[in-house]
Amino acid sequence: MCRTNCRFFSARLDRELDVVENVDSPGALTELVNSFLVPKNINILYWNCRGIARPSFSTHLPYLINTYKPNIVILSETRVSSPNSLTIMRRLPFDSWEILDPVGSTGGIIILWNVRVAAITLVNKGTQIINMVVQVLSTNFVFLLSAIYPSPKFRNHASLWNELTTLSQKLNTPWNCIGDFNKVTCTADKLGGRGIKLNRVNIFNSTMDSCNLIDIGSYGPKFTWTIRRCINTIFERLDRVWFNHLWLDNFLNSHNYPLTCLSSDHCPIILKTSNLTSARPKTFKVKSF
Template identity: 30%
Template sequence: MSCLAWNCHGLGNWRARIELKELIQAKDPLVVFLSETWSKKDQLEKIRCNIKYAGLFVVPKQDVGGGLALLWKHGVTVWVDSFSRFHIDAKVHGGSADAWRFTGFYGAPDAQDREDAWAMMRLLNSKPHLPWLCMGDFNEILFTEEKGGGRIRPHCQMQAFRDTLDVCGFVDLGFTDPEFTWNGNRHGHIIWERLDRGVANHDWLEKFPTATIRHLHYVELDYRPLLLILDPNGESQRWKRKPFRFEEMWLADRGCSDTVLRAWESQPRGQPMFWVSTKLKKCKKMLKAWSKDHFGSVKKQIVQKKELLWKAEEELANGGSHDSVVELRRDLNVLLDKENHMWAQRSRIQWLINGDRNTGYFHGVATQRK
């Protein structure tokens, strides 16, 4: 079992929606908390239906920014107890002996409003006692070591955050993988900070003693998703073998036509229809081999390019080159466009404009046809 928390920085970006869906498919979280959705309830309801989750609770956006959402799977009972612009507080497995609290939290982005957020957290602490987990984007760090680049964080801001966690009896759950969860450019300086985290009280830690948090990788956004794994020994992923398809994007490579010509030059014996069938089978076999060796899997290339991007970003955090990050992001965007084109072909929807890059829409229609 796992829980996912992510400052998605607006789900109007189709790539953010695709990345969210891929994360959920790969990690299969029990509960998903999203902050800064910048979305209305009907938009989030479409996402809930797309990922096939049972429940959704929304705190609408205010003006342009903000917005929170909590989603949960079928088979789990979730009772939303309270909410504000800073949080959604819920009981997981409500009404049973296994009940525990999940609070998705979003700290005020402006320092002058942060005390209001901490006051809300202290108020939540006054509720009836249960094993309690709180995770999300707190927009604050605990120690100076959790920031790289830019101005030094005022001690009073960090101390206010530490005091609030102490009042609530929270313990930082730590993390694995990359050190920072956010990066951005401020006044010409690249800044890295650990703004996102999970904290829990001692009762929750006794209930889930092996729970760990992973800082996941990201492509489009400034924030890393947080994955809380409640039972690391039970984590698993499923892989499916896909049928052969001729991809329209292959036509952009001359090797495709050369491969077809070589396959069609064969001279099988038998009746004309048998010739055609045999040549088609040979063409399919040769195209699969050519695609694997020369063109490659777009999905695999995306994964490889992402891994290179993660390494480049880690090097950048330690004084590496920013140019390499920009170049890798550019290459990754080209591959994402190819993937979008692939799903557009599979959907067989010809009336959509060729330049529409809504991969999520194409993917949904294509998979419904299976």
């Protein structure tokens, strides 16, 4: 921990010690310190950054982290394979990560977190998805996090939709599915350019329905992706968060906010949760495949 952070926590301790100085419990001070270090809620930042090796990335991601204080960061379309991505990750204020390498120069997902905030275990990963179990240490609450970046080739999407459907049938825990899905759900999700392909929209929507996943909408900009062409500009809502009922039953207030586009043509999304239910540690249940 840097000296600045040490002085910060020391100052907070000095201010609060008067409150607990008469408490006889030997764990009072430890509980107080942990209340500073472990947040009560979980904020997740998702960003299709379109390449972590670009010079602008090293400026814009720290800005997002410092501004929005995410506990978990998910980057997609990283375009950099290990071990080069490890060199970049070690410069960031996280001590743990999971990497899904791109296929050639396309795709790639990285999830970053700190072990003092969450205990995260890899379930599995494919070419388009990472599934991880997250235990929020401040509440002992457990959920499944699925980070998604579909292949740009439509013919590869069927395997991803089948994987999500199969997973949902064997799942009995809160589920958060976040990513750039490369799909809209209706005509209102697109402005400009050619009309949407209804057959692809219907396949996507039916997959989410069969998975019992719900899009609760977002606050802020309506569209998350923009491309400017000679004739007109195209806007689409491609990046979104889906939840199942168990998530919404327990995470009472979940809101996602598309942020201002930076060096990518995709807006970052910050997912904020509050009123997390404190509970005994739950066993993560996924029936065997």
